[in-house]
Amino acid sequence: MALSREEREQFLSEPRVAALAVDAGEGRAPLTVPIWYQYAPGEDVWIITGLHSRKNRLLRAAGRFSLLVERAEPTIRYVSVEGPVVDTSPATIEKLREISARYLPAEKVEGYVDFAWKNHGEQVVVRMRPERWVSSDLGSV
Secondary structure, three states: OOOOHHHHHHHHHOOOOEEEEEOOOOOOOOEEEEEOOEOOOOOOEEEEEEOOOHHHHHHHHHOEEEEEEEEOOOOOEEEEEEEEEEEEEEOOHHHHHHHHHHHOOHHHHHHHHHHHHHHOOOEEEEEEOOOEEEEEEOOOO
16 A cells, blocks of 8 residues: 555655665666665755766766665565755765764764765765655555
8 A cells, every 4th residue: 555645754764775776878777776865754865975976977967866765574665756866065074974873873973974984085965856756565465
């Protein structure tokens, strides 16, 4: 059964690793990779990626992407959201800390942020405005 707007937005706001998909060009399947993301109900979705990464080049070329998040317990549930890239800006250490705190135990955040900031190269924040949603809770299937 499809989720209500409130249910799908709440589900997307939970810290789950998403599968990001973006058009990879003629003759290629979409690039699909796991990614950390941030979302609050009613707002844009955002990710952080390398400025010079293939992912960022494809995002710029396509101008849109989709995310799929899922769970298997206590019921099979998923939300897929797709929309246009509405902003790309340089990443800040504050944004890196925010997204890291979403996924890592509190005692690991600063160590990871320090490592990533020094070693991952220039990063950008890419924002997507949710336009199309597909969702379902398959009950006890």
